[in-house]
Amino acid sequence: MSVANSTPGLGSFTSVAVTSIANNSVVYTGASGNSLTGTALATGQILVGSTGSAPTATANPAFLLPNSIISGATTVPTTASGTVYFVGGTPGALVDLTGINSGTSAGFYVRFIMNAAISGQTLQHSWRFTVAAGTLQGVKYNTNLTGFLAPVLITNATTISGGTQAINAGDTIDMWFDGTNWWVQAFASASNGGWV
Secondary structure: OEEEOOOOOOOOEEEOOHHHOOOOOOEEOOOOOOOEOOOOOOOOOOOOEOOEOOOOOOOOOOOOOOEEEEOOOEEOOOOOOOEEEEEOOOOOOEEEOOOOOOHHHOOEEEEEEEOOOEOOHHHHHHOEEEOOOOOEEEEEEEEOOOOOEEEEEEEEEOEEEEOOOOEOOOOEEEEEEOOOOEEEEEEEOOOOOOEO
């Protein structure tokens, strides 16, 4: 293996043991005798090259989760794993996850964040997050009258929806699918309210 030394800029190339490579070294692989070119890198950049001229070094891009805004009835597709959905306050509607129900979707994850408060019991209940019958498991944390989160188990359910009190902006539902069941953690901050 050939490596550049740790001096910024182009360095000499020599064969060394992996354990002796200094921090911030630029490492290339290539057959003996090939002409290798080194390029200095900024902190946090990674460069993998081969023989000949070194490729241009670029900074790692920020990791951004896909996101979408829901303002009405929505069917979550099987391609949406990792998506953060921002759920509007009105109108309330069905969010359908029933199509994600086979072993090929194991590992599917989605997060719902309420981006506006919901007041009025009719609207709260109308926001329904529905999966295949009897596959919803997990726990919901609703805030009681004294301001503490009270965990409530979810067992073999089909739907989670708003409760009798307001749903606040920032309340969340996280859902994971294991190929058979959905596992949910839901948080609600309204006093004596939350998810049902």
